[in-house]
Amino acid sequence: MAQPDISLLTGQQRSNWIRLRTMILLRWVAICGQLVALTVAQRYYGLQLELGLCYLAVGVSVIGNLIAIFVFPENKRLTETENLLMVMFDLLQLAFLLFLTGGLHNPFALLLLGPVSISAAVLTTRSTLLVGGTAIVLVTLLGEFHLPLRTQQGFILRIPDLFVFGNWIALVIAICFFGAYSRRVTSEIHSMSDALSATQMALSREQKLTDLGGVVAAAAHELGTPLATIKLTSAELIEELDDRPELREDAALIREQADRCRDILRDMGRAGKDDLHLRQAPLMTVVQEAAEPHTHRGKYVHYTHDPDAGDEIDQPAILRKPEIIHGLRNLVQNAVDFAAANVWIEAHWTADTITLRIMDDGRGFPPQLLGRIGDPFVRRRKTRDDRQQRPEYEGMGLGLFIAKTLLERSGAELTFANGADPFARENTELPHVGAIVEVSWPRVKIDAREGENAVAQGQNEPITV
Template identity: 25%
Template sequence: MTAIPDPSLALPEADAGRRNLTLLIQLRWLAVGGQLATIGIATGLMGITLPLVPLLATILLLASINVASRVRLHRGGAVTNGELTAALLFDVAALAWQLHHSGGLANPFASLFLLQVVIGAILLTPRSSWAIVAATLAALAALRIGPTPLVLPPRYAGDPLGLYLKGSFVCFVLIAVLLVAFVTRISRNLRDRDAALAAARQRAAEEDHIVRMGLLASGAAHELGTPLSTLSVLIGDWKGAPRFAADAELQEDLADMDAAVQRCKTIVGGILMSAGEARGEAPQLTTMRRFLTEIVEDSRAARMPGTVAFNDLFGADVAIVSDPALRQVIGNVVDNAAEVSPDWIGITASRDGDMAVIEIVDRGPGFSDEMLEHFGQPYRSTKGRPGGGLGLFLLVNVVRKLGGGASVTNRAAGGARVRIFLPLSALAPPEGEP
């Protein structure tokens, strides 16, 4: 078995990039609406003459970029740091172009460059953030070169500083509102990404733990194979030896010993099959009902009659590939239930759409609060044995490999309940096989 890097580790970063691009699109739509409103107020209510062609052309270009960005999101895939940097650089250039045609640095809305710098510092890598800072400084320097001056009507021409201060106040309010609204959402996206990355790393660590356990189990199984085979041969020789043939009691003991050795060899064989991929090294075609019935029959054979109840609500049977690892972990859950509730356990099989649902209940003491809180983590056991608590850990990881899940609860009437959810599509035989 070899550890394979988990591609899900890259997914949180990709998802955060897509959500951040979505926020930039929303911010740009607000900019388009705000710019149209500003142009309408300045020209209609205040009587200020503006060069409408370059200003409206920039607004149209911003809207076109937004449409293209939305198409980019619908195509799927990760949004890279380079794409986000390019989007912010375009926004800086668009703002500089509009300010150039509306007074340059004398326009109070020149402070909006600060919004681009803050967003870049949050979203981008340090190098890209400094690139945004350099771009804004270059834009401010360029605005000193031949800007189109604003021609104020007579009622404002006498106090241009008062008009500038009013515009600065509106710009400050706009920046404050946008920073609180969007930076808060961006920070939440980053926190969600960090949490998802932590969960993915934990999952990778758990799967690496399973790999090491599989290697250990496989090595132990290989080591046990030879002495078990030797014992089987010796027991066979003893059973056929003339001096033992007439002793009925000894023959009965030898038969029990032979059965125990064969049982050990079966367990070792199961470990060897389950130590590799989740489907094992020798998958077999069967049906879901037969797969479950065999698990139930194995459990009944090892216990007193009437202590294992099977409720079959699965419905129409479906063909599957028998999974040795899955059978083993389900058997472990059944064994654990029977250990705490030897008088009775219940197994129910049902179906929810494409999902097979297996429920195992008992009349034992149930799970502790700590077990419920840390369900699926290794070495969480109610039995107090060193190295215990791997049964549910293996169950969660084997089922997760198949695209399913598991949950545990305590029953109101007493005892525990374990539910296992298995997608039938993951167990279906390959196309072309009966």
């Protein structure tokens, strides 16, 4: 089964999700803070500031906000370029205010980290590097070029050069660290969001397929009566048209086609609008249903189960949940993709647990990625052997993430391992076992006969025509 296309999710620029109204609100908060800081510095601490230029810098921000409010609609979403320009404007405006108020001698210099963090959260990597580089250049210039802070008595407020240098180092490191940290965390959040959206799409598709099975069953039930009527009427016409061979042939054809429709409906589904068998099935039946789309791709799929468990305890009937079927199908697809010739699906059950083990005779999971299997969008550099064996394959780990997420939702625990060292020479005496995926459920989670998830039993009447 093809994986859901999430290009519409991952291809969108995250900056396009930011509303202009949000940026305007943040700028109003910054403007209020700047005005309060200027007022307190002048009136309560008696600092001699270039108030004309300071208020000019704040006024430019006010004018920019007013223009944005009256020119653009409130629900406008900013493009990547527009967001970059707004962040750069705020960065330059703040740097100009710091130039007028002591440069790095001003403790408010740490506010330069704000635009960098915002850009790392909403902009692309290129734009973030541009904003971060600009911030580092501005911090460097502010360390050397700035207007001094003077008191009413004419004293210059400054800190020792060693502390200025320390502030410069601290700000440069903070810009790099907070930018990289914010970018990394935001990227992880976005990747997980995209992957979960893809998982939901996959589950929705599987649910539609399951619902389609119920529709087919209902159609088979409802069409049984009219088909029986057609068959009965055509049989009577055949008896009454013995003297008219051409019409008798038409009546016979109608009866033949009615029989054909009956046979098709019998193959398509079982009787009943709410077929109980659509909600539960024996374990191995569900496993074979999940693996069926990948059993004709040139690899041999072996189904086995523990004979001792089968003798002691009847094969369990489990819930036919869409997440179970789709999750197992993805695991089987991955095994078939990388198997040399064989895939083994082993089942084992006890009174407390149900376990499935999916193995293949391929090269196994890359050892360096074993700990990251199940994370979305995991890429690795392809080796020469990989390019020769599967030049068209570009895996991102999304299929395994979807499988892991869906199966864990049903209560399962997944374990990924290799059956042999992929770097060791193949043992010719034993079948080479590559990747191994073990899926284990507490039996009460998926048992359809006992416990809180038990499906009510009933009799399904066959179609009779």
